Structure formats: structure tokens, C-alpha cells
Amino acid sequence: MEQHQAYYETSGHVIAAAVVLSVLDIVAVVLRFAARRSQHQALKIDDWLILPATISTVGIGVSMVYGTTQQALGYRTHIPADFAGDPFDVTTYQLATTSKVEFGYSVLLPLTLGLVKSSFLFFYMRIFVAEKKSPINILLVGLIVFVTIWALAFSLATVFGCKLDVEAHWGSTHDLETKCMGSMTVVLLLCITDFAADLAIIIIPIPLVWRLNLSTQNKVAISAVFLLGSVTVAASLARLIVEGRAVNIGFAPGSDSILVITEYIYWGFVELAVAIVAACLPTLHGFLGKYSFLELPKRFKSLFRSHSNGQPWSPDESDRSPAIPHLPAGPVTHTSTEATYATPAIKLRNMESETPLFKPDVVTTSQSRSIEEV
Incomplete structure (x- = not known):
């Protein structure tokens, strides 16, 4: 049975996501740097780490658009009419282009995720660390080292996944299965560890905030700012679910390898783009001032109080x-x-x-x- 083509596996949706999310990331990073400048603050390492992460993410978006224009993403596999063998043995320009786009993406994905995660951790270090020997500083430094090793390990696992036979990455599907052992397992392990790391990074600041001598209202407000990054956890969870299903299907009879790869690249790109925006939100919340969502609870409270008193509401x-x-x-x-x-x-x-x-x-x-x- 022919594989169903989901909306995120169609060419139009792939191009739209690549363009819109790339522009959104660029705007978020520009606003982040503008916010730091308007506050007369020097740029820190957490700010600088977002730059290469954004460049890499936009580069992946460009490769997605290129792949789509070559019908290498968002299209079904075209088998030559005169080919009578196993579809997984066929090698065409379309399939080779798909595999090359996937190879570049697979190398950049863990490195870019590592940059974004490190940006979050260095931001926490700038906000919370009072002394270099404090437990929180030791924890954050340990996590930064772990994330660095994690990113390099998964990137190198892709580069040398076929040992020294790099061209096997864009050969036939059977070449990929026989010469590049464990590629699907590496993808699944990346998704699982990525989600676990995101969850840990989002949870870290919450207990620190609640130890402060503040009112409950202010603790909730500050916690909400840090929890803006939870959208990254949601994105990585969605990718884990989708990729888990894709790995389970694998290259089974009836599956379309281009659609499977399109799904893999699409959801990874979405996670990267969302993570960059989430990393910028804590810096932007004050820069955006009265437009911050944190004002909404106060306005609703005033509205409720005015309604109870029979008076029109005005802030x-x-x-x-x-x-x-x-x-x-x-x-x-x-x-x-x-x-x-x-x-x-x-x-x-x-x-x-x-x-x-x-x-x-x-x-x-x-x-x-x-x-x-x-």
C-alpha cells in the first residue's frame, strides 16, 4: 500500500515552513541584540552562541527550499519506467539529492541544538551564579560540558556512520542499510536524549526562583518568563513522537524514502527554529514592555475589579x-x-x-x- 502523504510532507508546506521560520528566527535574534544595546549592556556568550545557531538553522531552511525545487523533498519517489528491480536498489538524481540534503542536515542538527542549549545554560549562569564554587555553577558547567560532548558525538556519528565510505550516504537505500549500520538507531537516540536534555534545562531555574525572598505573585511571574522555553520541550517531544513512528516504519515495503526523509528534516527544523525564538524570549520580554504577555493577568484582574464595582475599566x-x-x-x-x-x-x-x-x-x-x- 502506498504511503499516505501528510501535510508536512508536501512541497508547499515545506517551503512555507522553511521561509517563515527562518525569517522569524532572524527577527528574534535582531531584536535580542537591539534589546541588549538599548539597555547599554555588553553582549555575553549566551548572545553570541545564538548567532551561529541562527546561521545554521537558516542554512538548513535554504537547503530545504533547494531540495524541494529539485523534487528531492516534499515529493514522492520517481522510479524510472524501464527499471524492473527492487525500488530500494534504484539510484537517481532525485534520490541522490535527497540523501545529500539529509546528510548535511544530520551533521548540522546536533551541533545547532548544542549551541542553543548552551546559550540557555550560559544565560542561567549569568542570571543565577554568585560564586564560581557554588553548586548551581558546578551543575551548569557540567551540563555545558555534557551538551558539548553530546553535540559533537552525534555529529561525528553521522559523518562516520558509513566509516570512510562517505558516498554511501547518498547511494541507494540498500547501500544505506548495509554500509551505514545503525543509522535509524542513532536518529532515535538523538531524539530521546534531546528531549531529556531540553526538559532538564527548562526545569533548572524554577526551584532557584522559588527560593528567593519574593511574593508568590512575583515568583510566578519570573517563573513564567523562564518557562517560555517550554515550547522547545514541546517541539522536541513532537519530533520524538514523529521520528519514533518513522523509525518503527523504517524502509518497509510501501514506504516512500523521500517522504520519510522529508518528515525527519521538517520536524528537526521546526524544533531548531522554535528553540532559537524561545532562547531569545527572556531577553525580549522587558524590551517589548507593555506588550509582554505578563501584563495580561494584571489587566484581567483590573477588569474583574472594575466590573464588580460597576465602573468602566481603564488601566x-x-x-x-x-x-x-x-x-x-x-x-x-x-x-x-x-x-x-x-x-x-x-x-x-x-x-x-x-x-x-x-x-x-x-x-x-x-x-x-x-x-x-x-
């Missing part, structure tokens, strides 16, 4: 204040002699500046009260 100054506490740049001085409260040895930095929101060890009562009022 006051308190409604327009940002949900994330912001303190002015520069050293924080304390004139109050009121009692102090111990806080964890975490230096949470303003996401739009390098000014610590809290001193490493104590927060004065007056300062804590001013944070609650923001």
Missing part, C-alpha cells in the same frame, strides 16, 4: 507596571536599619541589565517591600 499606573521586578542600574544602597532576612546565596540578575536584584546574602525589609510594590 491605571499600577496596571501598567511590569510584572517582573526591576531595580535601577547601579549599586544598590541600603539606609534602612530594619531587620534583615536570610535568602539563598543566589544572585538573580535583572534580565535586562547586569545589576543584581538582590545582595547575595541578605535583603532588607524596606528593599523587600519596595520589590513587592513594583
Whole structure:
């Protein structure tokens, strides 16, 4: 039975996704750099890591468009009319182009994912780390080392998947099965470990935020900013499900190798594009100001309060204040002699500046009260 062609395996959808998501990534990164410049802050390593990740992702998008124009992606396999043998033994320009696009994608995918994951981790380091010997710094450095090794290992596994016979990657399907052992297993392992790493990276900042001496409302608001990256987890989970099914089907009779490869490339590209946008969102939330989604709960609260009082709703100054506490740049001085409260040895930095929101060890009562009022 002929394989059903899903919407994401059609040429028009592949081109649309490649173009739209590439443009979205470029806009997100440009806004990220503009936000850092408008806040008069030096670019850090987490900012710079996004640049090669974006270039690589856009490059994959360009290769998808090229492959589609050559009918190597988003089209069914064309078997020559005079070919009477096994379809998996045939070698045509269409199939060779498909395999070359897939090879380049498979090499770049883990490297690009590693860059994005490292950007997240370096961002956490900039926000949370107070001392180099602190447990959180040791954890983050360990994860960065792991992600680096992980990315290189899966990229090299693709390059040398057929040992030194590189041309076997774009030979016939049977060549790929016999000369490149374990290629489908590598794909599945990449998807599983990718999802697990994304899940761990998103969870890390949440317990750190909830240890801070803040109101529950502010803790929820800050947590929501970090959880913006959960869209990356959703994308990697979707790819894991789709690729798990594709690996299970494999090159079974009736399956179309070009459609299987199109599916593989499409969902990996979607994950990359979504991950880059998610990595930029924490920096952009303050830059976008009143348009931040964090304002919505306050506006709904004001709307509900006005409705209960029978008064028309209009946003006051308190409604327009940002949900994330912001303190002015520069050293924080304390004139109050009121009692102090111990806080964890975490230096949470303003996401739009390098000014610590809290001193490493104590927060004065007056300062804590001013944070609650923001």
C-alpha cells in the first residue's frame, strides 16, 4: 500500500515552513541584540552562541527550499519506467539529492541544538551564579560540558556512520542499510536524549526562583518568563513522537524514502527554529514592555475589579507596571536599619541589565517591600 502523504510532507508546506521560520528566527535574534544595546549592556556568550545557531538553522531552511525545487523533498519517489528491480536498489538524481540534503542536515542538527542549549545554560549562569564554587555553577558547567560532548558525538556519528565510505550516504537505500549500520538507531537516540536534555534545562531555574525572598505573585511571574522555553520541550517531544513512528516504519515495503526523509528534516527544523525564538524570549520580554504577555493577568484582574464595582475599566499606573521586578542600574544602597532576612546565596540578575536584584546574602525589609510594590 502506498504511503499516505501528510501535510508536512508536501512541497508547499515545506517551503512555507522553511521561509517563515527562518525569517522569524532572524527577527528574534535582531531584536535580542537591539534589546541588549538599548539597555547599554555588553553582549555575553549566551548572545553570541545564538548567532551561529541562527546561521545554521537558516542554512538548513535554504537547503530545504533547494531540495524541494529539485523534487528531492516534499515529493514522492520517481522510479524510472524501464527499471524492473527492487525500488530500494534504484539510484537517481532525485534520490541522490535527497540523501545529500539529509546528510548535511544530520551533521548540522546536533551541533545547532548544542549551541542553543548552551546559550540557555550560559544565560542561567549569568542570571543565577554568585560564586564560581557554588553548586548551581558546578551543575551548569557540567551540563555545558555534557551538551558539548553530546553535540559533537552525534555529529561525528553521522559523518562516520558509513566509516570512510562517505558516498554511501547518498547511494541507494540498500547501500544505506548495509554500509551505514545503525543509522535509524542513532536518529532515535538523538531524539530521546534531546528531549531529556531540553526538559532538564527548562526545569533548572524554577526551584532557584522559588527560593528567593519574593511574593508568590512575583515568583510566578519570573517563573513564567523562564518557562517560555517550554515550547522547545514541546517541539522536541513532537519530533520524538514523529521520528519514533518513522523509525518503527523504517524502509518497509510501501514506504516512500523521500517522504520519510522529508518528515525527519521538517520536524528537526521546526524544533531548531522554535528553540532559537524561545532562547531569545527572556531577553525580549522587558524590551517589548507593555506588550509582554505578563501584563495580561494584571489587566484581567483590573477588569474583574472594575466590573464588580460597576465602573468602566481603564488601566491605571499600577496596571501598567511590569510584572517582573526591576531595580535601577547601579549599586544598590541600603539606609534602612530594619531587620534583615536570610535568602539563598543566589544572585538573580535583572534580565535586562547586569545589576543584581538582590545582595547575595541578605535583603532588607524596606528593599523587600519596595520589590513587592513594583
